Amino acid sequence: MSPALIRFENVTKRFGTQVVLDGVTLEVMEGELLVVIGHSGSGKTTLLRCVNGLVLPEEGCVLVDGHAVAVGDLTALRRRVGYVIQAGGLFPHMTVEQNVAIVGRATGEDTARRSARAAEVLATVGLGDLGPRFPRELSGGQQHRVGIARALYADPAIMLLDEPFAAVDPLARMELQDEFVRLHRQLHKTMLFVTHDVDEALYLGDRVAVFERGRLLQVDTPRTLRQRPASEYIARFLRRRAAEGTT
Amino acid sequence: MRSTALVALAAMIAIWFLYGSPRAGAGRPEIVIASKQDTEGQILAEILAQLVEARTPYTVVRKTNFGGTLLVFEALRAGAVDAYPEYSGTIDAAILHEPYAFARIREAMRRRYDLFVSGELGFNNTYVLAMSAATAHTLRVAAISDLARHPELRWGVTPEFLRRSDGLPGLERAYGLGTVDAVDIEKSLAYQALARGTIQVTDAYSTDGELLRYRFVTLTDDRHFFPQYRALFLVRDAAMRAAPKVRGILAMLSGAIDGRTMTAMNARVDIDHVSPADVAAGFLMQHFGIRRAGGSESTTLRLLRALGRHIELTLVAVFFSVLIGLPLGILAMRRPRARQAIMKVVGTLQTIPSIALLALMIPLFGIGVLPALVALALYGLLPIVANTLAGLRQVSPELLDAAEGIGLSTRQILLWVQLPIALPFILAGVRTSAVIAVGTATIAALIGAGGLGDFILAGLTLNDPHMILLGAIPAALLAIAVDELVYRIELAVRR
Ligand SMILES: Nc1ncnc2c1ncn2[C@@H]1O[C@H](COP(=O)(O)OP(=O)(O)O)[C@@H](O)[C@H]1O
Numbered sequence: 189m190s191p192a193l194i195r196f197e198n199v200t201k202r203f204g205t206q207v208v209l210d211g212v213t214l215e216v217m218e219g220e221l222l223v224v225i226g227h228s229g230s231g232k233t234t235l236l237r238c239v240n241g242l243v244l245p246e247e248g249c250v251l252v253d254g255h256a257v258a259v260g261d262l263t264a265l266r267r268r269v270g271y272v273i274q275a276g277g278l279f280p281h282m283t284v285e286q287n288v289a290i291v292g293r294a295t296g297e298d299t300a301r302r303s304a305r306a307a308e309v310l311a312t313v314g315l316g317d318l319g320p321r322f323p324r325e326l327s328g329g330q331q332h333r334v335g336i337a338r339a340l341y342a343d344p345a346i347m348l349l350d351e352p353f354a355a356v357d358p359l360a361r362m363e364l365q366d367e368f369v370r371l372h373r374q375l376h377k378t379m380l381f382v383t384h385d386v387d388e389a390l391y392l393g394d395r396v397a398v399f400e401r402g403r404l405l406q407v408d409t410p411r412t413l414r415q416r417p418a419s420e421y422i423a424r425f426l427r428r429r430a431a432e433g434t435t
Numbered sequence: 436m437r438s439t440a441l442v443a444l445a446a447m448i449a450i451w452f453l454y455g456s457p458r459a460g461a462g463r464p465e466i467v468i469a470s471k472q473d474t475e476g477q478i479l480a481e482i483l484a485q486l487v488e489a490r491t492p493y494t495v496v497r498k499t500n501f502g503g504t505l506l507v508f509e510a511l512r513a514g515a516v517d518a519y520p521e522y523s524g525t526i527d528a529a530i531l532h533e534p535y536a537f538a539r540i541r542e543a544m545r546r547r548y549d550l551f552v553s554g555e556l557g558f559n560n561t562y563v564l565a566m567s568a569a570t571a572h573t574l575r576v577a578a579i580s581d582l583a584r585h586p587e588l589r590w591g592v593t594p595e596f597l598r599r600s601d602g603l604p605g606l607e608r609a610y611g612l613g614t615v616d617a618v619d620i621e622k623s624l625a626y627q628a629l630a631r632g633t634i635q636v637t638d639a640y641s642t643d644g645e646l647l648r649y650r651f652v653t654l655t656d657d658r659h660f661f662p663q664y665r666a667l668f669l670v671r672d673a674a675m676r677a678a679p680k681v682r683g684i685l686a687m688l689s690g691a692i693d694g695r696t697m698t699a700m701n702a703r704v705d706i707d708h709v710s711p712a713d714v715a716a717g718f719l720m721q722h723f724g725i726r727r728a729g730g731s732e733s734t735t736l737r738l739l740r741a742l743g744r745h746i747e748l749t750l751v752a753v754f755f756s757v758l759i760g761l762p763l764g765i766l767a768m769r770r771p772r773a774r775q776a777i778m779k780v781v782g783t784l785q786t787i788p789s790i791a792l793l794a795l796m797i798p799l800f801g802i803g804v805l806p807a808l809v810a811l812a813l814y815g816l817l818p819i820v821a822n823t824l825a826g827l828r829q830v831s832p833e834l835l836d837a838a839e840g841i842g843l844s845t846r847q848i849l850l851w852v853q854l855p856i857a858l859p860f861i862l863a864g865v866r867t868s869a870v871i872a873v874g875t876a877t878i879a880a881l882i883g884a885g886g887l888g889d890f891i892l893a894g895l896t897l898n899d900p901h902m903i904l905l906g907a908i909p910a911a912l913l914a915i916a917v918d919e920l921v922y923r924i925e926l927a928v929r930r
């Protein structure tokens with residue numbers, strides 16, 4: 189197997205007295221798409237935010253490409269790690285191109301270079317000609333693709349995605365998921381993908397990590413999870429959510 | 436529509452540059468001649484100003500709307516004003532606290548304040564008692580002591596005169612009048628009542644132009660009870676050294692204006708609504724054969740200057756409000772603990788009445804444009820700080836999370852995300868602040884800052900609605916223009 193690009197070693201995070209991550213140990217392999225699933229409030233987002241240092245754990249440590257995530261140079265780390273959040277998090281006062289190229293602007297690239305690179309990543313997500321538009325002129329699905337394009341801009345080895353498709357209607361979501369699978373195959377990036385949608389998790393993930401109240405219950409391929417759930421709880425969780433379909 | 440806004444802005448800036456801050460003629464000494472807001476003071480200041488203009492090469496700057504003795508005296512001491520007309524009695528009572536003797540006043544003012552006291556101009560504007568000519572004639576009353584024979588007369592006096600020890604109570608004692616039959620009454624009403632015969636005696640100032648209108652007679656103060664309010668000019672010694680010809684000018688005026696002449700001039704302004712400048716010109720023509728120098732400004736030019744100064748005050752004040760308010764708003768957003776203190780301070784500033792805030796600036800910054808700018812800038816702070824804070828706080832947490840997660844520095848988040856999104860809010864604050872500044876700047880004339888307030892205040896003093904409107908209408912239009920201008924910028928930013 190290829191080496192781990194992200195490693196959580198016995199990570200514990202508390203907010204006040206509440207334990208949000210409870211001794212989590214987990215590895216994400218190079219080029220792997222690992223999906224994290226769990227109920228709302230189970231700590232998925234917090235886990236993700238440990239990777240780019242938006243959250244710093246009290247115990248244990250998080251290693252990205254062999255280096256511990258620490259208070260030091262988080263900005264540089266974040267520029268090397270793509271980050272996509274639920275609503276897309278697009279800046280409403282900037283054009284699509286400006287949104288996509290913002291990391292380039294932050295690192296001082298010249299405008300010609302930014303504009304060329306933005307066109308490139310926008311083409312990758314199938315939005316070649318939308319650069320001059322403003323986010324509010326785009327459909328929900330298009331906005332999500334812009335969010336992904338922005339994360340791809342600096343060609344990061346790692347991408348973090350926090351329920352990127354949660355707010356889209358089911359049809360558009362399926363389309364986005366298909367495209368995302370294609371994108372992952374094409375770019376072969378290491379991805380940590382958070383969702384609370386079981387179908388999405390089983391469909392997308394190379395492996396799926398199941399969380400409950402800050403604890404990692406099981407991490408396995410979708411097939412293994414279905415066939416050999418580690419507990420009755422997991423079996424029920426997968427069955428029920430899958431039966432309910434997307435919500 | 437955008438171009439209309441640009442034209443308005445260009446016009447404002449052009450007027451500011453052309454007329455805003457007067458720049459003194461190269462190397463020529465500049466004399467700042469001031470007065471309080473009263474008619475007589477303005478006429479006297481004009482006389483001096485025009486005489487200096489006619490007979491010396493100096494440039495004259497007029498500041499004739501000071502709110503009171505202490506304001507203009509402080510300005511004189513601070514060097515913001517070079518000369519203004521004053522009364523010996525006021526110098527005794529309000530400034531030196533010593534009894535009157537001309538030589539002593541002159542000596543004391545030089546020693547204590549480095550001020551030169553001009554020779555007396557020739558009239559005494561003190562309290563007098565006035566009666567209708569008919570009553571006085573019938574009762575054979577010519578002097579105050581004659582009133583002792585007529586306890587039946589009804590007196591109507593100003594509230595101030597009724598109570599002051601150098602008013603009625605002292606007078607009764609000095610002349611053995613007993614307790615006269617007196618009621619208190621507003622000055623303007625007193626004259627009407629006297630004319631109609633409802634009252635028979637009232638107090639007045641000896642050079643009040645209204646006395647001529649009603650043809651009242653004034654009674655001789657035969658026991659010299661009332662203090663002397665002899666008119667003269669106070670001049671800074673330093674100004675006299677820089678502009679030595681002023682000494683000769685003051686000598687020309689010494690003893691040149693008697694009580695009758697002054698009363699007539701006051702009447703021309705108060706009753707006939709002739710401008711103090713024209714009345715002064717008439718006096719100089721008659722007494723010295725001086726034709727008004729061509730340099731005397733037309734009303735249009737003066738109005739443009741006032742407008743220019745007003746725009747200058749407004750724009751510069753708003754600029755500083757933004758310069759201070761924006762960082763304060765940002766600080767308030769970032770530091771919840773500092774927030775309360777900041778909002779409290781800028782909120783309190785706004786609750787201070789503008790006239791009081793202006794007055795508070797005087798001990799710190801003196802008189803003129805600087806203290807006015809400081810007061811205006813402070814006064815305009817609240818809308819900018821509050822709107823900056825509100826604008827920054829309504830940036831959604833998701834956006835901030837995205838910005839941080841993408842790897843923007845705190846500074847970049849502020850400059851690229853928070854401020855641009857808050858910009859329409861901030862501009863709305865600037866708009867409010869600018870409109871406040873235009874309004875408050877009209878009051879700044881009280882501390883010698885100039886602007887359209889000069890016209891409004893002069894109009895109020897001279898009871899001249901035309902002049903009030905001459906200042907008020909451009910001020911209102913300016914407020915509307917500024918409001919519209921910033922609003923257009925706001926719209927352009929929102930798109
Ligand atoms: N900044 C924070 N301060 C306090 N509590 C937080 C914070 N972030 C998350 N939590 C709490 O931690 C728990 C896990 O949150 P989160 O990681 O967002 O879960 P999930 O993404 O799985 O829904 C929740 O109970 C949430 O209220």
Ligand SMILES: [Mg+2]
Nearest residue numbers: 232233234350
């Ligand atoms: Mg979450």
